[in-house]
Amino acid sequence: MVRVAVVGCAHGMLDDIYATVNFVNEMDPENPVELLLCCGDFECMRNMRDLETLACPPKYRALHAFHRYYKQEKIAPVLTIFIGGNHEASGYLKELHYGGWVAPNMFYLGAAGVINVAGLRIAGLSGIYKQQHYTAGHFESLPFDHNTMRSVYHVRELEVFQLSHVQQVDKTPLGAFLSHDWPRGIEQH
Numbered sequence: 001m002v003r004v005a006v007v008g009c010a011h012g013m014l015d016d017i018y019a020t021v022n023f024v025n026e027m028d029p030e031n032p033v034e035l036l037l038c039c040g041d042f043e044c045m046r047n048m049r050d051l052e053t054l055a056c057p058p059k060y061r062a063l064h065a066f067h068r069y070y071k072q073e074k075i076a077p078v079l080t081i082f083i084g085g086n087h088e089a090s091g092y093l094k095e096l097h098y099g100g101w102v103a104p105n106m107f108y109l110g111a112a113g114v115i116n117v118a119g120l121r122i123a124g125l126s127g128i129y130k131q132q133h134y135t136a137g138h139f140e141s142l143p144f145d146h147n148t149m150r151s152v153y154h155v156r157e158l159e160v161f162q163l164s165h166v167q168q169v170d171k172t173p174l175g176a177f178l179s180h181d182w183p184r185g186i187e188q189h
Contacts, residue, residue: 002118004176005033005078009041009085012064018077035117036078040085040126040180044092044102046070053091053142055149060087069103076105079117083109084126085180090152091142093126109178111138112159114166121170123163124178127153155181 005024007017017036025032044066045051051061068074084093096102099110109115109124116122133154140152167174 002034002120003031004035004037004120006037006039008039009087010038010043010082011041011087012043012045012062012066014065014069014076015074021078034078035120036076036080037122037176037178038080038082039178040083041087042066042082042084042108043087043089044070044106044108045089046092050089050092053089053144053149054087055090055153056087066103069106072104076103078105080106081109081115081117081122081124081178082106083124083178083180084111084153086128086150086153088153090144090149094140094142094152097138111156112163114163114174116172120175121172122176122178123166123174125155125159125163126180127155128181130154 005021010017021033021036043054043064045054045063046067051063054061069076093108096108097111099108099113102108107115109126111127112125114121114123130151133151133156135157137158138156140148144152
């Protein structure tokens with residue numbers, strides 16, 4: 001069985017996250033973390049142009065570490081699988097609507113996706129729920145304006161529908177499900 005670490009919002013702090021994973025692995029070398037799951041706000045900005053598609057106050061806009069992984073100046077020490085949140089390089093992630101490799105050892109699940117890693121079946125739904133866009137199609141295109149820079153990361157009914165049918169195709173049970181929004185009622189547990 002693969003040992004998994006999970007991080008909530010990464011906010012581009014990949015070097016810190018990987019340093020923590022490496023520390024954990026040094027403490028328990030017989031049982032290393034081999035897979036990192038990130039539940040959004042990964043912030044995979046490759047360059048300043050990607051930064052322009054990040055919906056957040058200007059004081060929080062920074063390239064952080066991802067661009068060094070993208071340019072292969074650094075390599076993620078463990079396989080990293082992530083979904084999008086509401087603070088993302090939305091232009092780049094829109095290019096990868098169905099998911100894909102963003103850098104060596106880093107995989108984006110897409111707007112909605114399922115992947116199998118060492119027998120662990122992982123599904124994910126990117127974005128956040130906003131009622132006014134849920135039933136809409138994906139109408140956003142570059143260059144984003146103030147509104148589409150935000151609506152681009154809103155969850156759509158189509159992706160929820162697709163994920164609801166995954167079990168019918170492959171009977172392997174899901175081992176993990178990633179979402180950026182917290183499950184309804186979580187505060188009661």
